[in-house]
Amino acid sequence: MIPKVPLDKQIKKAVNGDEATAYAAKQSLVDVVAAYPITPQTIIVEKFSEFVANGEVYTEFVPVESEHSAMSAVIGAAAAGARAFTATASQGLALMLENLYIASALRLPLVLVVANRALSAPINIHCDHSDAMMMRDAGWVQIFAENTQEAYDTTIQAFKIAEDPEVQLPVAVNLDGFILSHTLEDIYMLPDEEVQKFLGGYRKPVKTYVDYLGKEVEVKLDPSNPISIGPLDLYDYYFEHKVPQAVAMEKVKEVVKRVNEEWFELSGRKYGDGVIDAWGVEDADVVVAVLGSTSGTVRYVAKELRKEGKKVGVLRIRLFRPFPFDEVRDLLKEVKVVGVMDRALSFGSFGPSFLEISTALQGIRNSPLMVNYIYGLGGRDVPPSHVKQVFNELEEIMKSGEVGKRLRFLGVRER
C-alpha cells in the first residue's frame, strides 16, 4: 500500500528522541507549553523554546518554577480550551503526581512526554520505568515508544487519542531516557499541513448540555458560559464522577487502534495493532513480553534463536494503560512459557507488566508458566547476552515444567 504521503514527500531528519517529540508538538498546533527542566527531558523544552523564539509556532511557552507548576499550568490551559503540552522525567513526574490525578479526573486531553528515568534515592539520571509505573493508577493513557520514529509518531497520535470525544483523557508518551531521548536517528516527519489535517486543526473542546445555562456549551472556562470545574464532591456524587473515568478508559483501546490505522494510511507506518506489537508469537512456545526500547534487543535475539529453530516470540506492549487484557490473552493463551521483562519493580510484589499479564491470563486452562525478570534499573545495560539468558531459562522451564523462582533480577551483582 502506498501511503497518502509517500516517503519522498516526508521530511527526513536526523534527530534524537527528545527532538522528535518537540517537532511533533510543534506540528500539532499546541497553544500552551509549560515546563521545568530535568535530564533527560531538557532537549524537548530547549528545542521547543527555539521554535517559539523563531516564531515558528504560535505557542505560549512558560518556563515555570517546578513540575508541580508545569502540570498546574497546562491543566489550567486545557481547562480554558487550549491544546497543552509538557514533558518531564523521574522526580519531575513524581512532583506532578498530585496534579496528574486532577488532569485525568477533569477529563483534560493533555499530552505529556516522559523521558523515562529512574526515581531517587539514590539519585540516578538513567533509564528505567519506575517513573512511568508510579503514575499507572493516575487515570492517564500510557503509551511506550520503541524508537525515535515511534516517539515522533506517537506524540502526534497522542493528541488525537486524548481529544477523541469518547476519550477526553490525558495521554503520556514514554520514551526511554538517553537510550531514545539522546540517541540520534534518521526519522521521517510529515509536512506540517498533513499533521494539522490529521488532528483536525486546533483543539475543539467537546460540548455538553449545561442545565442552568439551558444549552450545549463547550467544556471550557469561558466567562460567557460560566461553568465550575472540580468543586467539592462528597459521598453523594464523587463515586458517580469516578465511574465515567473507567468507562472512558474502556474506549481508549479502540481509538488507539483506529488512530494507528489512520496514521498508517497517512504515513505508511504502524505499530502492530496499536496496542501490541507482536513478533513471532503465533506459533511460539516461549514468549518474552517487554516495553519500550528493549523490545528491539529482544526481537534481535529472538530472530537469532528462530534461525536455530527455536519457537520464540516477542510481545511488545505499546499501550500500557488501559492495559490490553483481551489482546494479551488471545496472543498468549497457547504459549507454554512467558517471561515478562519489567524495567520497574513494585516492591513487595512483582514488576508491573507481570502483574497485568498474569491478570490477563487468569482463568485460562493450562495457562502459560510465567516468570518475571526485573532488568535495567537505573540504566543498567541489557545486552543481547542477557536476553539470551532469559530465553535459555525459559526454555529450561518449558522442558522441566518447573518455574522455580518467579521473581528474578537480570544483570545484577550477586550479594
Next chain:
Amino acid sequence: MMGNKLRHPLSKYLLEDRLPHSWCPGCGIGIALGSILRAIDKKVKEGAIDYNKLVLVTGIGCSARAAFYVRFDSAHTIHGRAIPFASGVKLANPSLTVLVFGGDGDIAGIGGNHLIHAARRNMDLLVFMITNFVYAMTGGQVAPTTPTGLYTTTTPKGNPERPLNAIKLVASQNPNYVARASATHPALIEQYTYKALNMEGFRFIEIISMCPEVFGRHIGFNDPVTLYKTLKSKSIVKDKPSLDESDYDWNHGWILGEYVLRRNPGYLTTLRRYEG
C-alpha cells in the same frame, strides 16, 4: 612517598579521594565552598563550633554536589527540599550546626516556598545560595534569577521575565541575617560566613557565582576569565546597603554587603518559650 603527597589545605574538611571534583574549569562553586570551609575552620580552631557537629544538607544541582565532597555529615536530598530536610535535622538534634548549600533554582525556584517559611520561622539554619543565573546542572536553562534580556537555552531571544531578588524576599520575613557575597570576592564569603556561623535563627547568604560553561557561553563570554572579570566589575561592595539597593539587573550589576543583621531569638529558643 606518602609524605610527599600534596594535601589540599582544607583536607580536614574534604574527602580527598573524591577529588578532583566534577565542577567545570572556571566554575565559582569551588571558590564558594572553599571560602565557607575556611570560615568553618577558623571557628573550629577557636573552639566556637564543633567539627563533629557539622551537617551539610543540599538539594540537587551542581552546587548541591558539594554534599559529596565534604568530610562531615552530609545529605544530598531532592531538588528544592534541602531546607525542610535541614529543619528536620536541626529540630531532631539542636546541638548540630546545620548548613544548607544550593543553587538559585534549588533554593529560590522550586524550593522557594520553603525558603520563605524557614525565614519566617527564623529557623536555626545557615543557608548559602549560589546564584549563577541559570539551572546549570541541567544545561543552562532560564532560572528565576536570570536577569531580564539574557540568553539561556530556554530563552533564545532573551529572558522576558524579571529576576527574583532573593535578598528582598528573605528579608521581608525578618530573619536574623541576610547578606550577598560573590565568588569574585572570596574574602567576603569567608567573612560573612564566619559572622553568621555562630548566630541563632535564619541566616541567608547569597553568593553570586560564575558558570562559564552553560551561562557565560550563551551570553558571549567564551572563557572563564572574561566572565569572572565581568561579574567582578558588576559586583559593588557596600557597607550596610539598604534593601532597595538589593535589586539587580545585568547592566547595573548588584550590591554585595550585609543587608540584615539582627539578634532575635531563633526558632528553637522561641519554641522553648512556648513549651510547658
